Every structure is written in C-alpha cells, then in structure tokens.
Amino acid sequence: MIINHPILGPRDAAEFVYKGDASLINRPDWQADDAAERFHEYGYLRDNSAGLHRELWFHEQGDRSWLVVTRDTTTHEITKVELARDVARAEGRSR
Amino acid sequence: MTGKNRLNGGMIDRSTSFGFTFDGVSYRGCAGDTLASALLANGVRLMGRSFKYHRPRGPMTAGSEEPNAIVELRSGARKEPNTRATTAELFDGLVANSQNRWPSLKWDAMAINDLFSPFLTAGFYYKTFMWPKAFWEKLYEPMIRRAAGLGTLSHDPDPDNYDKGYLHCDLLIIGAGPAGLAAALTAGEAGARVILADEDFVLGGRLIADTGTLADEDGATWAGKTVARLQAMPNVRVLSRSTVIGAFDHGIYGMVERVSDHLLEPAPGKPRQILWRVYSKRAILAAGATERPIVFENNDRPGIMLASAMRAYANRWAVSTGSAIAVFTNNDDGHRTAADLVSKGVKTTVIDTRPDAPETTDYETLSGATVTNTQGRLGLAAIEVTLSSGTTRSLTVDGLGVSGGWNPNVHLTCHQRGRPQWDENLAAFVPGGTLPSGLSVAGAASGAFSTHRALQTGQAAAVEALGDLGLKASNPDLPKAEDAPIRVTPFWHVTGAKRAWVDQQNDVTAKDIKLAHQENFRSVEHLKRYTTLGMATDQGKTSNIAGLAIMADVAGKQIPEVGTTIFRPPYTPVAMGVLAGRSRDKTFRPVRKTPSHYWAEEQGAVFVEVGMWMRAQWFPQPGETHWRQSVDREVLQTRKSVGVCDCTTLGKIDVQGTDAAEFLNKVYANGFAKLPVGKTRYGLMLREDGIVMDDGTAARLAEDHFVVTTTTANAVPVYRHMEFVRQCLFPDLDVQLISTTEAWAQYAVAGPNSRKLLQKIVDPEFDISNEGFPFMACGEITVCGGLRARLFRISFSGELAFEIAVPTRYGDALMRRLMEEGKEFDVVPYGLEALGVMRIEKGHAAGNELNGTTTANNLGMGRMVSKAKDSIGSKLSERPGLNEADALKLVGLKPVNPDDKVVAGAHLMTKGTPVDAAHDQGYITSACFSPNLGFHIGLGYLKSGDTRIGEIIRLVSPLTGVDHEVEVVSAHFVDPEGERLRA
Amino acid sequence: MHDLSPLTPLGNAEPSIESIGEVTLEEVTDVALASVAARLGREDDTRLALATLIEVDAPAPSRHAGSTIRAFWTGPDQWMVEAPLETHEDLAKMLSNEIGSAASITEQTDAWCRFDLVGNDLFRALELLCPADTADWSGGEVQRCSIEHLGCFVLCRDPSTVSILGPRSAAGSLHHALVTACHAAF
C-alpha cells in the first residue's frame, strides 16, 4: 500500500507501523464518574467497520509522525491522510 | 545438426550450438531455443508423467501456461524441480531430468495407477483409507505422499544470491506484444517514465510466433526494430525475462527479473533473480491471450498440443512438431496454424467442428467433424475422427494441434478480487468488475485479438494513461496489420467423452467433473477443491474454462452462471529465494555490535544474540572448562571487588522540553514531577490496559531535560509509545523526544571498589564520593582529561555501582582504560550471564518477569501506581481480575535440598495436592546457581506469594523430569536492606 | 585534552575506503551531528537561529542545505545539523548556546555511521537498497528509509555523491548491504 504522507508525499506503507482505530486519540477523562466503563470501551470495543476506517499509523522508518489515515477496509483505498497531532488538537485534546 | 525436426527460418541462432542432456542423453540445440523446442527438434516429445495416473506427456504449449512438460532443471544444489521445458531458455551445458516417474520416463511403474483409475476418481480418498483407524498415518498416507508430489527438492542450501529492488515509473506496461509495444512507443515518445516488462527472453509476443506482416515487414522484424527504438529512449526501461507476478494495492506490482537463469551459473556478485517492487502511477496489462484446448477422449498424448503452440514452434523455433499433423479447431485461428504448417511443407489436415468451416485447396478440411479418440502409447500415432455424416475415420498422424478459441490473460485484473465478465462474441471471459486502481487492459488481454486492434487498443490505453498523468500524447503512426474478425463457435468437449482430460497435470477428467456435480460439489469453488481442477502448477490456465463449460453442461446452466474462480498471485510460480532476497543465513537480520565488541572478541568472549544485538555472555579464562566456572568467577569477583559490563544496549531516550516532567508523569505509573535535577529514579511504565510494559530509570540532567532508559528489547516500542502519547494524547505538551541509544557507550562499573576505580579516570574536579555523588545521583562529567561523559549512580547488581557513558567512538578505549586502571583491584569484565545471576540474587525483575501479562501488583509494586495523577494504564489496572486476593506475587525460591536445581519454566504446587493444572500455584520465571549462596535460586510468581514466605512447596517440571521441594523466600537473596548500594 | 583514541563505526582506527567497479564507498567519520527540535511555539525562532547558523533558510521537508555547517530535515520542526568534527567536536553544546531555549538539542554524532557512495548512476545501486526514487536526484534531497531492515537517511550531496547514514551499531551490516548492492549493480 501507499500512504500519501501530508508532508512527505507518497510512501510505502511498509515504512509505517499500524496501531488501530483513530478513536484511540479520544482517551477518556480519568476522573469521570464512569471512568472505568469508559476506559473499557476505549481500550477494548471497536466499530471495526467494513468500509471507511480512520486509523493510526506511525511513520517509524520516516519522520516519526503519527498519522490518521482514512481507508476503506474492503478495497484498501485511502481517501484522506492527516497528521494525528492536528487531529488530536482539532478533537480538543489541547490543554 | 540440431535435430531431425528442424525446419528452415525461425529466430534461433544456428551459428551458436549448445550441448545439453535430458535424462542423461546428450542433444544439441541452438541459442534462442527453449528446452522444449530443442527436444522437439531432436524428435523427443515424451517429457513428463502426469500427477495421478502417470500418463505419458509431452509439451502442450510453447509458454508459461504449460501443464505437462515440467522437468527437474540443473542438478545438485541448483536443481529446480517442476521447471517448464517450454520456458526454460537453452544454454550450453544445460542438464535436465524428467520427474515423478520410476524407474524411467519410458517405463514408469506408477503407470499402474492408470489401470486403477476407476478407483482413483475425484475425492475418492475422502471415502476410504479409514479402516482400520491406525492405518492412515502408518500405511495409507505415507504411500500416498510417496506417490504424490512432482519434482524433488535438493537438501543443499541454494548457492545463488537473490536481490530485491524498487522501481518507479509513470506507466508500467505488462507484456511486449503488439499492444504493449504500441503503448510503450506512444508513452515513450510523450516523455513518460515507462517500464516495459515481458516474461519472454525475446520481445514481441505473438508477433514472433506468427507469420503475417506489419506494413511491409514481417511482424518479428517490426517488433525487433520497435524494441530497439524503445531501448534508445532514456525515459523507457525495457525488461525482458521479467514476469509481473502480482498486482498489489495502490499501483504496486511485484516483478521477478530472471537475471541469470539463462546461464550455467550467475556471474560473480550477480544475483540469479531480482524481485522488483514496481511503484507505478498507471499500468497497462497487455499480457495477450492463451489458446484453450478442446476436451476429447485420450486428448493428453505426447504430440497433442495447442495449435498456436505448433505454430510458434514452427515459426519461431523452426521446429516441426510432426511429420503428418491434424488440427482440431472450432474457430478460424486453427486454420492459420494449418496454413503456416503447410507453408513449411508439413502435411496437414484440419478437423473443424463447424459445418461452415472455411474451405481451401492448400489442405484437406473436414467440416462438422470432431476428434473422438486417439492412439499411441508414448506418443500420438493416430486419431479417430467422427465426420459430420456420423461415420468415423482414422487418421495416421503424429501431431495434433487443438484450437478451442482464445482466453484473454485476465489474471492480474483478478488479483484484487475483481471478477472477469463473459463475452458471448469471443466465448471467453474478458476483464471486468473493478480492476486494480490505475490498471487498464489492452490487446488480446482485453479481447482485442487481431494485430491491428492490439496496436490500436495499446495506443489508446497509453493515450488515456498519459491524459491521467497530464502528459501530451504524440500518437506515432502505427503500421497496418491484419484485422481478421473473430469467428469462433463455442465447442468445449466432445460429448460422451469420459477419460478426456480437462486439467492435464492434475489428471482431472470430464468424468470427475460430472461426479462432483452428482455429489453436490456444484459451486465452482467446491468443484475446484473437490476435483483439484486448476490447482496444478499452471493454475488452470488451460483448464479452468473447459471445466466450467462441462459443469455448466451437466448443470444445464450457462458458463457465466456457474461463475469463475478468480486468479491469485503469482501469475507464474516464483522461486522462494527471490522473495527472501539477501535476508537469509547470517544476513537474515542486521547485527548490532556494542562499543566494546572488538575488545570483547580479543578477550575470547562467548557472544549471544539478544534481539539484533550481539552481547558478551561470559569471558572464559584459561583453564576454565565449563561456562559456570567463568560466570561464577565473574559474579564473585564483582561482588568482592569490581566488575565492568557493557550495558549500551539498554534503550536511551532523550526527553526535553518545559513539560518534560509532566510528560513523564503521564507515561510512568509513578511520579516524576518532583524529581530533583541531578537525581535518577526508577520508573514503572504500564500499557493502557494496566499491564507492565517496561521499566527503567529516568535521570534528570536539567529542569527540562531527562534521559530515560528502557530495557534492550523494548527500546523501539517504548519510543513509539511515547511518541503516541506526545502527538496523539497530549499534543500541546512542550516535549521533544529522540533516541540516543547508539550515541553513548555505557558501562556498568559494579562492586565495592567501583568508586575507587572510577576515581582513577573521572577528572579530579568531579566529586564522586558517597556524599558528593550519593545513590541515584547523576551528572555530566569529564573523564581521562576532558572527555565528556555522563555518570549515573544506579545498580542492577545490588552492589555499590555506577553507569558511565561516553561518546560511542571512545567506548572501546574507555573499556581498555577501565581494565588497565582496574588491574590493582583485579577488575573483571562480566557478561550477560553474570549480570543475570546478580540481578536474580538481588531480586530485580527482567524480561522473564515482565512477560506482558504481569501487573505492578504481581511484582509487589502495586503501591507505585499513583492514584494522585493521570497516567497511562492506571485506570484499567484497577480491574478486579487484575487484583484478586490470590493474585500471583513475585517471590524467591530456594531448594530444600541444596543439591536440587531450580528450573525456569517449572510450575509450583502446594505440597500434598495432585500435580495437575487445577492445582497449579505458579511458575518459575528465572533461575540460576548463586555462587554467593552456594546453591540454586529462582524467582517466580506464586499465588498469594507474599503471604507464604517460609512455606515449603513443590517445584515440578514434568517436561524435564524435575520434581522436588523448594522453600518460598524473599526475592532479595543478597543484601535485602540495600546497604551496599548506598555504601 | 583527553588521551582516548576513537574507533570508526566499522571498528578500525582509520575510516575504510574501497572501490567497486566505477564507484567508491567511503566510511565518513569527520562530521559532528546534533539534532535540533523546536520547542512548542518556538518553531520560527528555531528556524531563524538555524538559518543564521547554516547561512541559508532552514531546509524544507526532504531537503538539506547549508555551507560549513549544514542541516537536513528529519521531522516536523526537527532537523539534524552537520558540522566538521575537528572544529565542532562539541556541536550540541555550541548549538545550545546559539539557539538557546528555542529548541531541544541532542548530541547525535556517534548515534550514526555514514558511508558516502561516489560515482555515476548511483541510483542503480540505490534501487537495490531502498524505495527512495533517486533516479533524478540532483543534490539537496534527503529521505529517511529502510535499508536491509535498518532505518537510514539517504542524502544526495550532488549527482555523483550520496551519503547514507545508518545506526552506528549496525555499521557492519549496512556496509555489507552497500557492498553487495554495488557489486550487483556495477
């Protein structure tokens, strides 16, 4: 596969290390009343969609950026690639 | 000179004659021959035996779709079983042998199977060989295995090298026939970066196998000139002997270039083959088409082959495939073969299934006729023809060409699970469904069969691709070529035929397919799996469609309703060596050497692989005959005086930034915010699921600067994890990370005299006394008169100890200096084993304890997991299952009888209980002989271990025959109070 | 001055150099390295400071630039700085003084081994080593990629000079890979 790195352009997916669903960015609040339940869902339950899937890849053999890749799990077609750090900020993980 | 069946003309180089042997008999052939063409030229047509019935077989094709003529090429360590004689390029000294026969190809005892064929029908083995039960493994299966298989693989290592490489292009063109050449010409002249690849060693596809002209020259000449033109273009890379084996995601194609297979052996330093990973923006499949046979009684005898193959042997290789030949066809193309053969002076008769077959005076044509049987034991001698009138007539022929029409080579279009579509007009499957992104199809592969249409569609595909690439096409003029219409009347099999071969290599007959249908194996996938149709080394290139046709027939369906099995990579079988490339033997993975490696080699150290690293395991001294002697000495001497160990392999990560401390608070379960500058602290790192990920130390060199250490094995995953936390979870912490593992040579200097030794090399202005540099202190210093260094007062051994780090290039010199200066203390270097012994004596957890399922609680470090802050893993570590009352706890164990061993991997049992899983109490993680205590000791996890100190329990290892009593003790065997550390 | 003598990554006193066909393969040990990573919110300051040091703009992604002191891009707001070892043995400290608190500086000199390939059509060896598309590299390009399972930087100095930086501890394996690729290609 080819991942079109937002900074570096097309790179062989073999340079990357896969982690999983991009929802792993949304780590729950440790002080929430239902923190235990939310951490269980965060850590263990997945949509595992057959179709568009937002997922985390680490450019280990490249610039060490974590990326959020939007990929169709039935065709492997990649429609969007973002820097995970930007996504994390956009999703309100800034302090 | 090179065989009795040689004709005039052809594309062989008669001036270069090659000697070769087949089954020990010597023959001669020409440069440009394949093994098959050379053997046919020499009158040899029996080249193999079939898989199941061991029927005599000769070549059926002239290409990579060959099911029958497969041989063991070369000999010794270079032997290549199952090699297609039809594609094996002839070279001087070639050695080939037939396979899957005994004692000889002509007299094959296993041919007895043919007589028992009524018993050996499709799936027969599922119904029998069950009685008595024990006989399967003992008798039946070994028998079957010996009979099965094809060629024999050598036991010797493959002596050749293989390379891998990466190619980039705008346009990859697969196949260099008329369509591929037209496409390459168009794209090349437009300035696109083009790769043109063809599996053959001569480019041109059917142009070099057929007669017929382009403009005013014959096809082969035009092909040759065009290839030369392309080779002259700097932006075009022409690769012959290069098979595109697979279409993978996003325009990546796998391609195998056979660099040296046409040589006796590869030139020095050169690979046998190269696996190219081709990155293409666009690709054109111009792989042509494969002629298909017609299924009739005894259609598998040597001498019966595809009509187009006969044509190729005659035109390209100047080989006559018989003295009297018949052509059995259902379409006009069969007549081209007849015409070519007749023009070469071969007596030819055409049997055309069509009542309205074209008539000519050049040869006799039997219209509306079919071949209903054949004779000849080791080769075709005669055929039986049923005429339109219904009467039968016998023809004495030694060659029979069969033409059932053509199948486009759609294989690569299916590699991403796209399914081809049925084309009524061609009576064939053409590319359809969703093609691999960026791939288009041209020429015969797309169903454009005439040379004219091949050229046109090739150019059109190139123009379209150039458009996508934003390049302007120049549309070079293409020569005028034949544009014969497709005239084919589907005719798949002669009805009533029983022992009529569909898949010739796997011996699947028409009867087998009917039986599969009868037993409800009707889905095309069931048919394939039950009969093994299309599962042979040719992947059914010549058999799948006929199989579908017969299934459709018995099911009363149309072929498309029955469906099609999709083709999978590779297009043709690929040597496993080339898929591994250089990654084999000692170079399977890189070797990482520590800074003291060369010095340790001089000391005669014994090394051990730890991940990629080579680490000194122990340093044998003269007179030491057993490794234990060396290890015991190293341990005792270190604890008595001082020892030095290279611990460079531990991961080191530089953590800087104004939020560095807060960041470490997140990734470590214990707190780091309040760690003073100049101090080091042990850190316990959890995965988010609450299980221990790694442990190490973090040294605070400045307010905004830490150096973190990881275990050797986890250096990479921990760094990756930290980047995840930094970029994805806390994107606005001001913290920067970089690995410095390789930058510093780091040595542990341990033992009561370690300070004295270091004081001799640390520059005087630095006070490393106990007061000036207490336990867990760290700092940047200089050594040996001004070399920058880092000093940490940490201890894995439990002794007064330091770790000192200098720039890696000075590591070797520093080790030599430490040994020199340490002489007065009888300093010893110690290796991984002694390190292990000392950490077990001290009760420090390591890899064996941190096995990915242990919690802080198991380690007795539950209290370290701070509840006062948010850190990775703290929440999920609170789950009840990880905090049960009888949870495993790390304890020490020592044998009740001092002579007994403690065995890592042994399980622990309460005394008096049965020895079974239900009563399992835990297991030993690490064990060693403690030279200080004089007996074996171990660390292990024991249920409620912390409350069972002093209990005598059973240590059992049925696997290694151990069962004796051990006492549960504190894991800290040596200096439990830790006084030595602080001395 | 201290009295310890260094070893090259390949374990010798002097860097190795050899000719394979038309190309030479040279172990380079006279360059100091330090990484510069901008602190959060100090990216521009870091770029400016870097620019003054290398006397041109801080290199963009996949590029390297400079004169006596050079820099190449390694990641977002992150660079590796190269300088002559003889004059910049303590490059990291010097950079800290120059750039101050705007960036995190880490010594990297001995983290890497470096081999320079010199000759024509170097892409023919490189295409057997890494996925970087080097055929039309003209100078100034840099790409981090994997060579025989090792994370390396490939820098094009000029059309006939390419530097390959790899993990120092695996210098032997990297060297072996480069030599075999050159033999296969040339």
Added chain:
Amino acid sequence: MHYSGFRVIKEALTGHRGWGPAWRDATPKSHYDYVIIGGGGHGLATAYYLAKQFQQSNIAVIEKGWIGGGNVGRNTTIIRSNYLLDGNEPFYEFSLQLWEGLEQELNYNAMVSQRGIINLIHSDGQRDAFIRRGNAMILNGADAELLTTEQIVARYPFLNVNNARFPIKGGLAQHRGGTVRHDAVAWGYARGADKYGVDIIQNCEVTGFQIKNGVCTGVETTRGFIGAKKVASCVAGSSSRVMGMAGIRLPIESHVLQAFVSEGLKPLLPGVITFGAGHFYCSQSDKGGLVFGGDIDGYNSYAQRGNLPVVEDVCEGGMAIFPNLGRARLLRMWGGVMDMSMDGSPIIDRTHIDGLYFNGGWCYGGFKATPASGFAYAHLLATDTPHKTATAYRLDRFAKGGMIDEKGVGNQPNLH
C-alpha cells in the same frame, strides 16, 4: 450414504453412478429451533454436535455463499494443543482429542495426520518460556517433549544450524499435533449434520435480526425472514458486521492473514515446524505442496488479500531456517479475514440479547479449534451453560480484567 471399502469398490466397478449428494441443498423453512449463521467449519460442527450429541432438532445452518468458503477453506491446516494458559489449553486439548476420532465419527476421511509440530527455540529466555508452556500442556493432559537440536536435525536434515543468524537451540514438540485436509472438515461435518436432518442453506445472507424487547426471534435474510428460538452467530471474520446488525460492538478487529502454497514436491517436511525468531511456519500437504504462512498483514481489512511486505517477510523466515527452499516455487498466495480479538483468544458466549449467541474472535487459531468450538457452542446453545473447557471465553472478561493473553501483548489485536 455410508462410505465403506465395499461401497468404494462396488461404485468403482459400476461407474460411480450410485454416489448421492454429500449433503442436501435445503430451502429455508419459516421457523427453526436453532438458526446457525455461518456455514463454515465451526457453524457446521455446531449443527452436527447440536443434533447428534445434544439430540436437538429443527436446526438450520445459513451461509451467505458456499459452505466452507471462509477460513476453513483458506487456512494452513494445522492442528495442535500447545497452549500456555489455563483458559485455553484444556479447550484446545479437547479439540485435539475430537480430531483424533473425527474420521470414524463422521465416516469421512478428512486426513487427520498427527505427524507432529515443533516450535524452534533460539534463545535461553525462549527456552524458559517453552519449558513453562510444555509443563502447562502436560499438566493439562496434553503431550509435549523438549527436543535437542540434534533430534530436530535428524528429522529435518536441511535445517540451517551452521549458518543461521539466530542459532537453533532445540525445540518444543507436540507429537500429536499435525495437519488435516481443511476443506474435507467442512464437507464432513456438512454431510454428518445433513444425516441428522440439519438444513444446510447456501446463498442465504443475513441482512438483519428481529429483536423484540431484548429478545431475538429470528433473522432477516436475502431469502426472507427465518424465525428461530435461538440464533447463533458463527461468522468469524465478519463478526463485527453481523453482530453490528444487532447493535453489538465487539472487542474484535478484522485483519487479513495471508497463506501460501508451493508447487508440489516429493516428500520433504515430515511434520509442522515453526520458526521462533521470525514469522514462518510450514508443513507439507499429502499432495506435495509446502503449505506455509507467517504474520498477519497488520491493518484492518475485509479484502481477503494481502500485500508484498508480508509475503517477503514470510519467505525470509523460510529461507532463514531452510536455505534449500530457495529453488522451490511459491505457487499461490491468498488471504483470509481473521476475527482478531483484544487478547488473542476466542469468545463463545451468550449476548445481552436473549436468544442471540456469539462465537468468534478466533484470530488465526480457528481451524484447529473447529471440533471443540462446535461442541462447546452446541453445549452452550442446548444447555445455556458454557462447556467446561470454554468457561473463560466470556464477553465480559475484558471489563473484568480476565484476559487470556498468550502472547502478552495486550489490547492491540494486530500484535496477537
């Protein structure tokens, strides 16, 4: 129809006209007691044991395509019970025992071949771990033997012991492990279930569940609604898709695992061998092909196909231990979709919806589990209590912290 030596000879001599269909193609009835979703090995085995062992009737197996078309039709055919953890070992040992009697049980030759499996050891730490595992196997009633390198070389003379990057320091063997003709397992169970009246319905895809106030009463399919007292999902690879229709999120990701077969060769490998320092395992089929595989591709996928990097990685592993494989040719590669669970272990459990049951999360270990999975699932369906060997395979184990993590890599499916 019963298969016997006599029958085989009779049919051979009479043109095989007497062989009937191995199983009936049934058309769906409006209601069943049990509807099993998924005509793979596990689903068919479940139906078989439900009917035979637990004397249930009115059972249907519905399959969206053709039976045996999932992972039972695309795996590397290995059976073994060399597990470490108590949650797993008794179950897989039970499965191995069922394999041992399968042909006689089914009167169908699935070619269960116990020619042994060896896991190579390359380091001292690995040996310690394998000794612990071997002991766990024995304590659970399975067989295990620690082999020396010499003993392994005696069986595999071409093993790379002299020139290896990672030296071979022995191996852990399970002699009762081996291989099975994978397709035949599906066909054998189908034929067996059919004999007990189970309806096997091909080309029937589930499009939804009928769930009324917390109770599942049937499934919507491409062939109409089918009512059922109990609906049992058994569709590993597609578990999330199917259970998603019931609004259930699972601790599962779908990943692609590639498998490979070489051209046919005369006997080379006597048993199954697994490389411990890379990703490669291999055996040789009765037909002569080397059947091998390695790691999953590592990214979520439903595409049933993989990519080159893993192909190369697997072949590197093969060449590392068997340098003579260089000139053997890879014939075919394919991909299967795995239910990769969060701890690498399966799930056989009820769901919070009454009448809806779940079997999945088999990762790449589903084939060897086929008989026990079917048996245990049938037990659960018939008695509403877990089979004694499957008590740990519960859905709530992740919330409770009862993970069964053989590899010790935690909640990241692609690492298992």
